[in-house]
Amino acid sequence: MSESELAVIKPEALKTYIWLQCFDGSIQQVEEEVAMFCPMICREIVKNGTGSSKNHAIALPERVNPASLSLILDYCRFHQVTGRSNKERKSFDEKFVRIETEKLCELTSAADSLQLKPLVDLTSRALARIIEGKTPEEIRDIFHLPDDLTEEEKLEPLKNINDDPRIRLLNRLYAKKRKELQERHERQKLKDVQVQKEQKDERSLDELLCFINGDGGSGGRATKSKKKNKRRKDHAKNPPKADSEPLDAEGAACVVPCKVDSSNVSRLPCQNPDMQDDAEYPFEDADLDDGLDPAMKEELDREVEDFARRLNSVWNESHIGGNGPVQRFSGFNHR
């Protein structure tokens, strides 16, 4: 009889079982087709002929403990069935790795020693998800890692990425400016403010600026939002006439040639600076003299000034609200 015929007519009773022995001596048997799903076991059966009886059980590597083995066999048993859809398999996998972190580590280790790559991939991803977003202390805690590095060793790699003196300087200036603006904003709130009549304009600052910067050709497109594919039923029908004057200064100021050496004509980005998550950014009140040459410092000052100007207008727009006054920021003295 051919192999395929045999496969078809083989009833339950004739199923072949393979014997596996863990390092601790415990032996168990498992259906052949399930065991064959593991490359390492498969090789043992085919090459060395072991596993066919209790006395000749396949010796599994040390890293495969009985608990992990049982999980691995469940995995194999599910996935070796051919008819399953991708959705089913994915769903099974997601549930499969929802186990204790310790067990997950052991499972990864066992799967690796049995060379079951799909399972190693699955468990590795799960472990990466656990690690992602956690501080080193938290990671050490979860995995019970020994804290055996010196303080110096811990600082080395981190310093290298964040250690840009310009960034530090800018951070300080930025934080300082923001504080000043915040204080001004507070003072303004307390005063009696003249309410200007202002058209409710829903377009983002960016669109208006870009319109002014000469994209008149895009006509109706300018009323589209900057965000990708965002569609609005209520396009701001009003042409930007009313706002163009006060914003002219903005628009012009935005196109500031900054760098002298490289070829780009850059300007500050047309986007709302993200206020909230800068609060925790550390800045030391150390001396500002980092050994930067005056020309670079001047350039940075100019950048921060422009930035602060935009910061101010955006702050007004988004915080005072559409019905409030749009205070023009005139003059900025940071020296």
Add this chain to the structure above:
Amino acid sequence: MELLCPSAKRRRSEDLAAGEPPPRATEATEAANLGPTTHSKEPPPPPDAGGGGDVDRISGLPDAVLGEIVSLLSTKEAGRTQILASRWRHVWFASPLVIDGSDLWTKPKIFTAANEALASAVSKILSAHPGPGRRFCVPPHYLHDRPATVDAWLSSPALHNLQELDFWEGKHMVHRYGRPYPLAPPPASTFRFSATLRVSTLSKCELPDSSVEGIHFPHLKQLGLENVSLSEGSLHTMISSCPVLECLLLNGIFGVGCLRISSNTLRSIGVGTDFDCYRDNLHRDNLQLLEEVIIDAPCLERSLYLGSFKPTNFIIISAPKLEALGCLNNDWFERTRLVFGTIIIQGLKVVSLTTTLSSVKTLAVASHNMNLDTVIELMKCFPCLENLYIKSCISGENRWRHKHRDFIKSCDIHLKKIVLSYRGIKSQINFASFFLLNARELELMRLEVGNTNYNEAFFAEQYRMLQMEKRASRGARLHFTNKACSHRVHVNHVRDLSVADPFECME
């Protein structure tokens, strides 16, 4: 500038001095490069944890596995694993290198400074890591701003055998120049990785015909071209140089009017032009947008339209496995015309229908005058439709009891999920109740409501107005959400083309 991890280097040279070969780096390099996890030597036993049952079970994993885990982390976090414990100090060095510019993007968002910081961070990492490379992603404007630097980066040994190369912005680094800059061709070293690349995105550059001559990407499965200027011939050359291509994203390409694609492996295709691409390129001479796509792909599962500024034709010669289609559009500037066998759908109007498409299970539609009649006509084209996304507001009378009673009697509605934005006006009530009362397999109706309506009183009232007690499917749920989905198709990166349902809002 400081050197990276001097002590690690010291240790390695100590190893060499002691006469041992530098074991882990090369071993892991080779192990990581090959497909299957060739199992590694038994690792050192886990360090003695000391007290209790808190045993460190992860450090015992072999370097190759730990390296794999580290390569799945974000760039910053991957680098940070060096400080976890002594066992982990060199894991990052031994793992395939992932440099994702969007991970390293530092504050403040003063552009030039942040740019400099990112560039210098990338240089530092590349000079420290021995390779191989897994993924490298930097903003596309670097191709124009600092091409020599990019060339040096791509030639670095740290990126040896790179698998994923993206010149891509990501939403964190979006940068719009005041004046559009001329598109530069990518450096020749970009094509250095042809033999190993699996995923690649090129943005904001120009691909002259000469640069694509003779290229071959034997393993490239996902290709994205965003805001790229190239000729029709070059595009076809590129696509045919990818024998295993599965996902193709063409977002804002210029210079190609008609794309003909014939592929046995293609599973998912997304085309469109987003507003920013369009605006940034208005000055170009050859502003030829993609207007026609002719597809012959027996394995195609998803055909996605991301919106544009010219009507776009989709002519599908063969796609028997097509499951997801959309977003079909009726707005004049981005109207779609779909020709699939004998079916012709102009905008959302079914112009011709002889044989239906029973493979299509997911459909997204948008129109300024979305009404029930239109949707029912579409459902006749796709009788096995299970997921329906209405990506614009519903209007019209939508009376159906009399008008569509034949349809209700003769056709089974297999819809399982419907998503629409909802205000509670009469036309929407009529629309929604049609499905609630007639779709016997309905599982979920998701109503996207505004914040003012996002309250229990409103929900209760709608439950009543929509006659939920008389629903045709007992298992149907009414789900209200205040998260308005602003994207019609959730595709930002070519990787997103492999998601089964790209219209579902994941946030």
